[in-house]
Amino acid sequence: MxxxxxxxxxxxxxxxxxxxxxxxxxxxxxxxxxxxxxxxxxxxxxxxxxxxxxxxxxxxxxxxxxxxxxxxxxxxxxxxxxxxxxxxxxxxxxxxxxxxxxxxxxxxxxxxxxxxxxxxxxxxxxxxxxxxxxxxxxxxxxxxxxxxxxxxxxxxxxxxxxxxxxxxxxxxxxxxxxxxxxxxxxxxxxxxxxxxxxxxxxxxxxxxxxxxxxxxxxxxxxxxxxxxxxxxxxxxxxxxxxxxxxxxxxxWTGEPYLGLGPSAHSFNGTQRHWNPASLAKYSTDIRAKKLPKGETIDSTMHRNEYVMTRLRTAAGIEKSGFRSEFGEAAWSELLDMADEHISKGYLVLENERIRFDTEAWFRSDGILSDLFLL
Ligand code: SF4
Missing domain, CATH: 3.20.20.70 (Aldolase class I)
Structure with missing residues (x-):
């Protein structure tokens, strides 16, 4: 939906x-x-x-x-x-x-x-x-x-x-x-x-x-x-x-959405689009039937966004979902990248899920960057 x-x-x-x-x-x-x-x-x-x-x-x-x-x-x-x-x-x-x-x-x-x-x-x-x-x-x-x-x-x-x-x-x-x-x-x-x-x-x-x-x-x-x-x-x-x-x-779960109006962002599953953050420019574009700018989400971006958005949620990243999206090797790679933060208690690995520890969640930015592919 x-x-x-x-x-x-x-x-x-x-x-x-x-x-x-x-x-x-x-x-x-x-x-x-x-x-x-x-x-x-x-x-x-x-x-x-x-x-x-x-x-x-x-x-x-x-x-x-x-x-x-x-x-x-x-x-x-x-x-x-x-x-x-x-x-x-x-x-x-x-x-x-x-x-x-x-x-x-x-x-x-x-x-x-x-x-x-x-x-x-x-x-x-x-x-x-x-x-x-x-x-x-x-x-x-x-x-x-x-x-x-x-x-x-x-x-x-x-x-x-x-x-x-x-x-x-x-x-x-x-x-x-x-x-x-x-x-x-x-x-x-x-x-x-x-x-x-x-x-x-x-x-x-x-x-x-x-x-x-x-x-x-x-x-x-x-x-x-x-x-x-x-x-x-x-x-x-x-x-x-x-x-x-x-x-x-x-x-946070990667479902598609259409964003309408000035500055609104949209995501259709493979591409992201954004409207101009200006009412005047938006009006001109709509009258000229001009579609908003966009970018295609490549596989690295998709994987990083998946990690970032799922870790915003209490449910975190579930192994089976991550594996079916990116493969078994990608899950092992993620665990390797997360290992240090798991041992320090900032990330929690339980029931085949990775999620943030409650307090570390508040300082999640520094930890997240360690989980991204470059
Ligand atoms: S200016 Fe105030 S009311 Fe308007 S969008 Fe921002 S927070 Fe909301």
Whole structure:
């Protein structure tokens, strides 16, 4: 089964940590759905398997687009693809955009999962990151989504925020786990070049928290959510009652997906394509019926990506799957490359699987590079 990602590239204001592609002007919003419908038609041959079981509207801020436009896009997708009856159809939402009327409308037009960008339940953290909602709105949004019929709710948290105490992080986890959400994505704040935080860092006015505190917060995340019934199924993702994100899981298990909208990436099993990260360029390209740039995944890239994405998951790399994809000798080679990290306890080999040890997972980059073929 395939997945479809829709990038809605509009935000009301830019969060200081964010390097996703989005524009803060209203210009282009009204014509955007028609542009995307043109792209859906233009790229209708991209997915070899027309059966789709996940659709994800992300961004940017999908809740800034009028629901009639979101509906138009969904109707077009249903016309072009065989969307399964139990498909997971997600909308990302900003807490302060949500109203009872809007939530009801989202359910009517076919969304059955909502991912709410709560980030923190402290006003000072939200202000520091230039989020436009406050702590009360973050909680209310999740409660409201449940009250008006969403049974599958995810929320986002950020840790490693400069100035956030250990106690505040525990409180954030406690509040999140007490809300009617079955999925939590928790990301460590990273300071990316080009963002407001990146510029402040360059000027010596802002910096990451010490590494030891980051690890402490990460371990707290796992233990506190674990105690509240959330299973860590990926380095940054936790689910209870088995409500894993079926869409995001496709990225970690090599399933094909079509990404539509500016900056969206696609993968059809053998090639990767990406749209320009510019609304103006995207519009020009779609009007000229120009297809996005791409690259063919060669066997080394495929093998390295397989290792990298599977090791993001708690399931890790399973011997039988790896062998059937790359052969017996490749599995032995991987074990040789992993040997030192297994003996140090950073990687765990058990039940014919290799996975990260919980703490080493947090520092996985250095270890992963030792497992790549050059
Ligand atoms: S974090 Fe989300 S809401 Fe904030 S600027 Fe980025 S895409 Fe927009």
């Amino acid at each position: 395939s997945g479809i990602y829709i990038h809605i590239p509009f935000c009301q204001s830019k969060c200081f940590y964010c390097d996703f592609y989005s524009v803060t002007k209203n210009e282009g919003r009204d014509g955007f759905a028609d542009l995307m419908i043109d792209e859906i038609k233009l790229r209708s041959d991209y997915l070899i398997n027309k059966q789709v079981d996940t659709i994800y509207f992300g961004g940017g801020t999908p809740t800034l687009l009028h629901p009639s436009y979101l509906e138009k896009i969904l109707v077009q997708l249903h016309e072009m693809y065989e969307v399964s009856k139990d498909a997971e159809i997600t909308i990302e939402a900003n807490p302060d955009d949500l109203t009872p009327g809007l939530l009801t409308r989202y359910l009517q037009i076919g969304f059955n999962r909502i991912s709410i960008g709560t980030q923190s339940f402290f006003d000072e953290h939200l202000k520091l990151m230039n989020r436009r909602h406050n702590a009360a709105q973050a909680k209310d949004a999740v409660m409201m989504a449940a009250k008006y019929g969403f049974g599958n709710i995810s929320l986002d948290l950020i840790y490693g925020i400069p100035g956030m105490s250990s106690d505040e992080w525990e409180q954030n986890l406690d509040v999140a786990a007490g809300l009617p959400a079955n999925h939590i994505s928790a990301y460590h704040l990273t300071i990316e070049p080009g963002t407001r935080f990146g510029k402040l860092k360059k000027a010596g006015l802002f910096s990451e928290i010490p590494d030891s505190e980051s690890v402490e917060q990460y371990l707290k995340l796992i233990s506190l959510l674990g105690a509240r019934g959330f299973e860590q199924y990926e380095i940054s993702n936790f689910a209870r009652n088995k409500r894993v994100s079926r869409h995001n899981s496709k990225y």
